[in-house]
Amino acid sequence: MSTPHPQQAPAPVPPQGAPQQADPSGKWQGLPGAAYTSPIPIKRTHLGNALASEWTKIRSVRSTMWTLGIFLLLVIGTGLAIAANTEPRDYADVPYTLPAFFGLILGQICLITLGVLVVSSEYGTGMIRTTMTASPQRHRVLAAKFLIFFLVAYVVSFCAIGLVGLITSGMHEDGSVEAAPMGGTLLKGSLYVSLLGVLALAVGALLRHSAGAITAMLGLVLVPAILPAFLMISESMRPIGEKMLDYNAPNSLSKIFEIDGGTGGTSQLWLLIGVTAAAIVGAFIRLEARDV
Amino acid sequence: MIELAGLTKRYGEKVAVDRLTFTVRPGIVTGFLGPNGAGKSTTMRMLLGLDHPTAGDVRIDGLHYDQLKDPMTYIGALLDAKAMHGGRSAFNHLLCLAQSNGIPRARVHEVLDTVGLTAVAGKKAKGFSLGMGQRLGIAGALLGDPQILMFDEPVNGLDPEGIHWIRNLMKGLAAQGRTVFVSSHLMSEMALTADHLVVIGQGRLLADTSMADFIRANSRSYVRLRSPQQERLRDVLHEAGITVVEAGNGTLEVDGVGADRLGELAAGAGLVLHELSPQQASLEEAFMQLTAESVEYHAHSDPASSPPGAGPGAPSGGVSGPAPGWGEQWNQQQARKNEGA
Ligand SMILES: Nc1ncnc2c1ncn2[C@@H]1O[C@H](COP(=O)(O)OP(=O)(O)OP(=O)(O)O)[C@@H](O)[C@H]1O
Ligand SMILES: [Mg+2]
Numbered sequence: 001m002s003t004p005h006p007q008q009a010p011a012p013v014p015p016q017g018a019p020q021q022a023d024p025s026g027k028w029q030g031l032p033g034a035a036y037t038s039p040i041p042i043k044r045t046h047l048g049n050a051l052a053s054e055w056t057k058i059r060s061v062r063s064t065m066w067t068l069g070i071f072l073l074l075v076i077g078t079g080l081a082i083a084a085n086t087e088p089r090d091y092a093d094v095p096y097t098l099p100a101f102f103g104l105i106l107g108q109i110c111l112i113t114l115g116v117l118v119v120s121s122e123y124g125t126g127m128i129r130t131t132m133t134a135s136p137q138r139h140r141v142l143a144a145k146f147l148i149f150f151l152v153a154y155v156v157s158f159c160a161i162g163l164v165g166l167i168t169s170g171m172h173e174d175g176s177v178e179a180a181p182m183g184g185t186l187l188k189g190s191l192y193v194s195l196l197g198v199l200a201l202a203v204g205a206l207l208r209h210s211a212g213a214i215t216a217m218l219g220l221v222l223v224p225a226i227l228p229a230f231l232m233i234s235e236s237m238r239p240i241g242e243k244m245l246d247y248n249a250p251n252s253l254s255k256i257f258e259i260d261g262g263t264g265g266t267s268q269l270w271l272l273i274g275v276t277a278a279a280i281v282g283a284f285i286r287l288e289a290r291d292v
Numbered sequence: 293m294i295e296l297a298g299l300t301k302r303y304g305e306k307v308a309v310d311r312l313t314f315t316v317r318p319g320i321v322t323g324f325l326g327p328n329g330a331g332k333s334t335t336m337r338m339l340l341g342l343d344h345p346t347a348g349d350v351r352i353d354g355l356h357y358d359q360l361k362d363p364m365t366y367i368g369a370l371l372d373a374k375a376m377h378g379g380r381s382a383f384n385h386l387l388c389l390a391q392s393n394g395i396p397r398a399r400v401h402e403v404l405d406t407v408g409l410t411a412v413a414g415k416k417a418k419g420f421s422l423g424m425g426q427r428l429g430i431a432g433a434l435l436g437d438p439q440i441l442m443f444d445e446p447v448n449g450l451d452p453e454g455i456h457w458i459r460n461l462m463k464g465l466a467a468q469g470r471t472v473f474v475s476s477h478l479m480s481e482m483a484l485t486a487d488h489l490v491v492i493g494q495g496r497l498l499a500d501t502s503m504a505d506f507i508r509a510n511s512r513s514y515v516r517l518r519s520p521q522q523e524r525l526r527d528v529l530h531e532a533g534i535t536v537v538e539a540g541n542g543t544l545e546v547d548g549v550g551a552d553r554l555g556e557l558a559a560g561a562g563l564v565l566h567e568l569s570p571q572q573a574s575l576e577e578a579f580m581q582l583t584a585e586s587v588e589y590h591a592h593s594d595p596a597s598s599p600p601g602a603g604p605g606a607p608s609g610g611v612s613g614p615a616p617g618w619g620e621q622w623n624q625q626q627a628r629k630n631e632g633a
Contacts, residue, residue, distance in 0.1 A: 036318075036469040038437040043394045044361040053392035060384035061377060126375035129342055130432060133369050134392045136341045136358035141392075292342040 050144035063117050071110035075103035079164035092177035094258050097165035097185045101257040105250050108193045111153050115200030116213040118149050123208040132292045153197045157190035188256045195272050202279035224248035298348035301334050308334045310495035316473045321466045323486030324475040327587045331495040332475040336444050364393040364436030370443045373425040378418025382428050403431040422449035440471040459485050479579035493586025510578035515551045517544040518567035528561045
């Protein structure tokens with residue numbers, strides 16, 4: 001060992017008034033008055049603690065208010081504007097929540113942004129080190145982030161779509177036509193956009209970079225909606241183009257909202273669930289393996 | 293008690309921490325010194341389970357960090373003052389940390405009070421000055437009232453009042469029987485705070501010693517003499533069995549003999565003295581000498597203009613220009629000491 005200074009045996013003099021310290025065997029905890037004992041009761045931390053912490057985090061930053069505020073404005077604002085310009089007979093065989101669809105197409109970008117920011121802002125600011133020091137069980141922190149974000153996104157989108165549906169039916173329900181039931185669109189529509197946000201959170205955890213993760217997610221949402229137009233030109237690419245057309249995010253939402261006699265979008269929802277689950281698994285594995 | 297055993301961290305080709313083995317004991321302040329890039333922060337990150345060691349092990353009372361069931365009431369750490377979300381208020385920042393460990397909300401108010409940030413508790417952290425950010429980071433470390441505290445360069449960016457405050461805080465914490473582990477570049481700062489010293493350079497352990505021993509071994513005190521009758525003075529001192537070193541510029545240096553005795557000897561021989569002054573080489577010099585070979589990031593400057601001299605913060609008042617070759621002398625001293633040991 002290149003230590004020019006061999007370790008000295010005698011203990012250094014403690015500052016004045018210090019209790020007797022350092023027994024060389026290292027069993028200092030047993031010595032009366034030797035170690036400091038925190039008066040704060042020791043409690044084993046659990047997922048509930050992490051959830052409370054993540055809830056405080058998400059509600060105490062502006063980005064949450066901005067993204068959710070714009071989401072609500074888009075979904076409810078455009079929803080009501082469209083509802084005001086429709087007539088009762090437009091709702092034959094479609095649900096009264098339909099006007100919310102157009103706001104959701106744009107609004108999903110807000111949820112994607114928030115999902116990414118929930119995790120990437122911690123990497124960007126260095127907060128992640130403080131977080132992981134406070135809760136060294138990394139999987140617990142990430143699980144709490146997923147849960148809290150999903151709940152917030154689901155509740156907010158459910159309320160927004162529900163509100164549009166209620167107001168629209170109030171305006172146009174006169175018994176002249178039979179509308180499709182709202183329940184499915186409400187449950188599946190809010191699930192679809194919330195899952196997109198959860199997927200964004202997983203991508204944020206994998207890339208650890210706000211701009212990178214948001215761009216990746218926008219690509220994931222927009223490219224399959226645009227690319228088919230070009231793929232359709234080539235005969236060999238046509239099947240791929242058709243699949244993309246069928247499963248891209250805007251089209252999935254339109255299926256959920258029963259536009260052009262849609263199929264309910266269940267298979268599209270399953271695809272998103274599968275992709276999101278895979279991304280979540282990837283995020284957990286990477287989180288444990290990498291340095292913070 | 294924190295125990296490191298052969299702790300090693302490699303980033304690609306770069307060895308940031310190289311087989312570090314030492315122990316941080318409770319009830320004292322242990323200073324962790326090294327030049328820029330020595331691996332101090334990396335070591336601390338591994339201790340906190342943030343970075344995975346390439347090899348070796350670090351344990352806190354026998355446990356890995358992630359095995360602690362109550363991390364914040366056990367160990368409090370300040371890694372980087374800016375390791376917080378700037379958009380969150382000081383209070384909410386501390387609240388989310390407290391909640392993650394089930395620490396009662398009232399404790400947040402207490403630590404805000406301790407660090408003197410109560411008045412700005414509702415303000416966003418990004419508006420804070422460096423010193424305020426540092427205080428908020430320290431508040432976070434104190435939140436769980438832990439028995440082990442770890443600070444990475446806590447005095448960075450603080451004003452003299454703040455430095456004074458940190459110094460007393462650390463001493464007070466250690467006096468309560470807590471383990472305090474603090475990193476720094478400044479030997480002079482550590483000399484005032486730390487009881488024990490661990491020095492690393494390029495990731496390797498250079499010294500692990502008590503502060504008192506380090507000071508004793510490294511703060512060479514001597515007396516400087518100048519006289520128009522230099523030859524006579526040398527003879528007189530020689531006759532008294534005192535070794536004299538010529539230090540150039542017509543000055544003589546004497547080790548291990550008090551100024552009063554030298555003055556009396558000169559007076560006894562009727563010699564005129566122009567200078568008779570006790571001197572002390574600064575610890576900063578000793579530190580620079582110790583780490584000289586392992587400093588990676590040098591500023592390029594005229595070598596003649598930058599001897600490893602005392603910085604402005606040298607505690608002992610320092611010598612203005614150390615005698616040339618003083619470092620070698622120190623090294624020899626060490627070598628002799630090690631042989632003897
Ligand atoms: N994540 C990383 N990736 C690659 N290299 C790294 C990483 N972290 C640290 N290093 C390298 O490891 C070495 C030690 O860095 P570290 O930050 O631990 O030094 P330090 O002693 O804290 O320095 P300072 O006094 O400047 O804070 C440096 O050379 C640094 O470049
Ligand atoms: Mg550092």
